[in-house]
Amino acid sequence: MQVASVIVDVAAMQTDKEFDYIVPEKWEGLIQPGMRVVVPFGPRKIQGFVTALKNKSNVKRLKSIIEPMDLLPVLNQELLELADWLTETTLCFKISAYQAMLPAAMKAKYEKVFQIRETAEPMDDKLASLFNRNGELAWEAAAKAGLLNSLRQEVKENRAELVYKVKSRDRKKSIRMIGLALSDEDLGGHLDALPANARKQKDVLHYLAASGSPLLSAKEVMEQTDTSNSTLKSLLEKGFIVERYQEVYRDPYENRQFKKTEPLPLTNQQQEAIAPILGSIEDVRHETFLLYGVTGSGKTEIYLQSIQRVLEKGKEAIVLVPEISLTPQMVHRFKGRFGDDVAVLHSGLSTGEKYDEWRKIQRKEVKVVVGARSAVFAPFENLGIVIIDEEHETSYKQEENPRYHARETAIKRAEFYQCPVILGSATPSLESFARAQKGVYHLLTLPNRMNNQQLPEVEIVDMREELRHGNRSMFSRALFEKLTDRLEKGEQTVLFLNRRGHSSFIMCRDCGYVAGCPHCDISLTYHRHSHRMKCHYCGFEEPVPSRCPECNSDHIRYFGTGTQKVEDELGKLLPHARVVRMDVDTTSRKGAHEKLLQQFAEGKADILLGTQMIAKGLDFPNITLVGVLSADTMLHIPDFRSAEKTFQLLTQVSGRAGRHQLQGEVVIQTYTPEHYSIQLAGKQDYDQFYKEEMMMRKLGNYPPFYYLALVTVSHEDVMIASGVTEKITQYIQARLSDEAIILGPVASPIARINDRYRYQCLIKYKREPKLNEILKTVMEHYTKQQGDKSLQVAVDVNPFIMM
Ligand SMILES: Nc1ncnc2c1ncn2[C@@H]1O[C@H](COP(=O)(O)OP(=O)(O)OP(=O)(O)O)[C@@H](O)[C@H]1O
Ligand SMILES: [Zn+2]
Ligand SMILES: [Zn+2]
Structure with missing residues (x-):
């Protein structure tokens, strides 16, 4: 008898273990670990993943597997083991780990x-x-x-x-094809035999015969011959043509030509940086490289040539880029070099498109994957390199279960395949740079821009001064002057508006009332197109009131600077300027993102105005001015990384200017010009920023000096939420060493979401081998034994959002 261990598709503490099922005789030899199967579970049938096969079970009355859902494993042995590791390190359920590794289309319905x-x-x-x-x-x-x-x-x-x-849900797409069922000799006779009024049928037969191919898309034939489906039906009935269904991939880049590019001769600086990487590929040896190169220093070319070597060895490559910089330009650079060998995975694809890209990888039809975070799970079996561009981006951490970090996951996979990982950035995360300083990562540096082009000159403008001088506009005098100058010269400008931590809200000018969510402790965000206010945490929404609910004044309106508002202002001040606006509103339609950038690239616009979306990865020669409208909005978020994020973002945006022949300039507008993150971003001095920020972190006992784990408890009853957090804090405190620092219980920065009160306890530690086990016990205790359905306990090991 063959028995399969199965993880079932029920994400709960009680079911987070292997269940045994008999493999029916007819499927012995077919069912393998890593396959999805349908199993009986209670009164239901559900999906499960086979993790292992064995000859006997300790369970007495076993049920049988109902049927397999795959013919080949969808998770190989390496990925199954990776899931074990994810489960242990992020404290997630095994089923969540499996599901994170597969495209959404394969989730059972x-x-x-x-x-x-x-x-x-x-x-x-x-x-x-x-x-x-x-x-x-x-x-x-x-x-x-x-x-x-x-x-x-x-x-x-x-x-x-x-x-x-x-x-x-993993439906494959197929298209209808038709072809001639007649030989050339027979064709003439049959054509003659058709009645005179069957002209359309004759047209189709002629068209098929002339094409010379055995099968053509039915849709195409109907279009070309201006016929309808009824014509094809008559021909089918007569047996003159045949019909077949052919599987096709939903290719988001179909009909697109990518100009083939050749490797550039590397500069000395690039050669020095790439040598150790090529060495590690040659020796089949795992090593993690931190490629620290200023903006425009040619990091991407190093990625491309490292991948090329990997492909020559017959191996595969994964390239991770942050979702937001997965721009058409980035995709072009990889497709241009490696053509059809590249699959692209990003959130703009439909579920079906994602599934098809995944299948291309699984069938080994591509060798390179360029994608956002989850592409780290690409099912390659001969991985030769993993590259993480903009490694400092916090979007590499998943904020739902499994709460994994793509960097750690990539390194884990690379250890298995004994291949290199390249972490690239102009502003590495403090954690990574500290590891490179210690020699855990191998530091590679590109200190200069291509052709030794100067980094742009940065001017920091104090907006309080502007106000004192009677300038109430959102543009400082300096920025406005330079903007006019570029318009005259016909050079391009990027205007950047930082939206994060900067919400547009509804406020009463008379009494200061701010419209807040009735279920959460957060203000409602104004949505322009629907003219409604929405809560971004619980989804609550309502129309904008015409009178203030507090004082009945009708001076209640929208506040905050949106891109739309900036665009309107530009229209008034510089009516001749051609502006391309890029934000969630203008890029929601498929392909819009690319079209707008194309417009800008072709010089059909003078100003590119946008949010985070335009901060990264853009490489246009004619940009000579970058303006940051409000640099400090992110500094006020209660997060120990806010200075780091501000510095990184400002440096990245500034890096868009003067990348080629023309010299660039940057204007940063701020209300806190004295802050070190803004001062040092102005000088583009990462090294100094690293030193100062490390000091702050040391003082505050934050990473990279300490590791963090965050426990968040929520409940409808505020007393229960705080009480349970208190107990958890004590329980953990008693079990950790004296070196660990435990902060809490305190109310979370957002103290209520969806009518649930939130409390947290933050653990800072250096080495606590038992911590994960302790946290697991805590979660088990409060989910299993409490029986209080309203109570939620969430643990985030290595958190990036502290709210
Ligand atoms: N060896 C080379 N010879 C000539 N041009 C090069 C070479 N390497 C890179 N370039 C060009 O220099 C420009 C900047 O390079 P690239 O975009 O790769 O820099 P980067 O470090 O990735 O920048 P960022 O981090 O700002 O996105 C690009 O236009 C690129 O084509
Ligand atoms: Zn009011
Ligand atoms: Zn809400």
């Missing part, structure tokens, strides 16, 4: 249907007529029609049964 039973006694005719040809009726349809009670009776009396079906 469950359907409840009533099925007619083949019994002697037939069901009432009227009821029976509602069942489809296969004798099935969906639960939802039955409920809608108000038939659940009658159906319950049918089930009781054995005329129908309720079954749970497991479906996978």
Whole structure:
């Protein structure tokens, strides 16, 4: 007897373990670890993942696997083990780890249907007529029609049964093809035999014969011959043509030409940096490199040439880029060099497109994957390198279960394959740079820009001074002057508006009332297109009031600087300037992002105005001015990384200016010009920033000096939330060494979300081998034994959002 260990698709503490199932004889040898199967679980049928096969089980009464969902494993041995590691290090359920590794299309979909039973006694005719040809009726349809009670009776009396079906959403796409079923000799005779009024049918036959290919897309044939489906149907019935369905990939880059690029001869600086990487590829040896290179220093070319060497060795490459900089320009650079060998994975793709890209990887039809965070799980089996561009980006940490970090995950995979990891950045995260200083990572430096082009000159403008001089506009005099100058010269400008931590809210000018969410302790965000206010935490929304609910004044309106507002202002001040605005509103339609950038690249616009979306990765020769409208909005977020994030963002944006022949300039507008993160971003002095920020971190006992773990407890009852957090804090405190620092219990910075009160306890530690086990016990205790459904305990090991 063969027994399979199965992890079932129920994300809960009680079911987070392997269950044994018999492998039915007919599937012995076929069912393998890493495959999805359908198994009975309680009254239901659910999806499960086979983790191992064995010859016996300690469980007495075993159920059998119902059927396999795959013909080949969807997770290989390496990924199964990686899931074990993710489970241990991020404290997630095993099933969540598996699901994170696969495209969403492979998540099971469950359907409840009533099925007619083949019994002697037939069901009432009227009821029976509602069942489809296969004798099935969906639960939802039955409920809608108000038939659940009658159906319950049918089930009781054995005329129908309720079954749970497991479906996978991973539909493949196919297109209809047609071709001639006649030989050349036969064709003439049959054409003659067709009646004179069958002109359309003749057209189709002629077209097919002339094409010379055995099969053509039916859609194309109908378009080209101006015929309809009924024509094809007549031909099919006569047996003159055949019909086939051919599987196709949904290719988001279909019909797109990428100009082939050749490797550039490397500069001396680049050669020195790439040598150790090529060495590690050659020796099949794992090493993590931190490629610290100023903006425009040619990091991307190093990535490209390292990948090329990996491909020459017959191996595969993963390139991770932050979602926001997964710009068409970035994709072009990889597709341009490696053509069809590249798959692209990002959130703009439909579920089906993502699934198809994943399948190309699994079938080994591509060798390079460029994608956002989750592409780190690309199912390659001969991985030769992992590259993480802009490694400092916090979006590499997933903020839901499993709360993994792509950097750590990449290194884990690279250890398995004994291959290099390159972490690239102009502003490395403090953690990574500290590791490089200690020799844990191998530091590679590109201190100069390409052709030794100067870094742009930065001017920091104190906006309080502007106000004192009577300038109430959102543009300082300096920025406005330079902007006019570029317009005259025909050079381009990037205007950057930092939206993070900067919400647009509704405020009463008379009494200062701010519209807040009734369920959360946060103000509502104004949405321009719908003219409504929304809560970004719980989804609550309502229309903008015409009068202040507090004082009844009608001076209640929208505050904050949105890109739209900047655009309006530009239109007034510089009516001749051609502006391209890029934000969530203008880029929501598919392809819009790319179109706008194309417009700018072709010089059809003078000013590119945008949010985070334009901060990174853009490389246009004609940009000579960058303006940052409000540098400090992020500094006020209660997060120990806010200075680091501000410095990184300002440096990145500034780096868009003067990358080629023309010299660039940057104007940073701020209300806190004295802050070191702004001063040092102005000098683009990472090394000094690193020193000062490390001192702050040391004083505050923050990473990289300490590791962090955050426990967040939430409950509808504020007393329970704080009480439980208190108990958890004490429990943990008693079990850790004296070196660990525990802060809490305190209310979370956002103290209430969705009517649930939130408390937290923050653990700072250096070495606590038992910590994960302690945290796991805490979670188990409060989910299993408490029985209080409203209580939620979440643990984030290495948190990036402290709210
Ligand atoms: N060896 C080379 N010879 C000539 N041009 C080069 C070479 N390497 C890179 N370049 C060009 O220099 C410019 C800047 O390079 P690249 O965009 O790779 O820099 P980067 O360090 O990735 O920049 P950022 O971090 O700001 O995105 C690009 O236009 C690139 O094509
Ligand atoms: Zn008011
Ligand atoms: Zn809310």
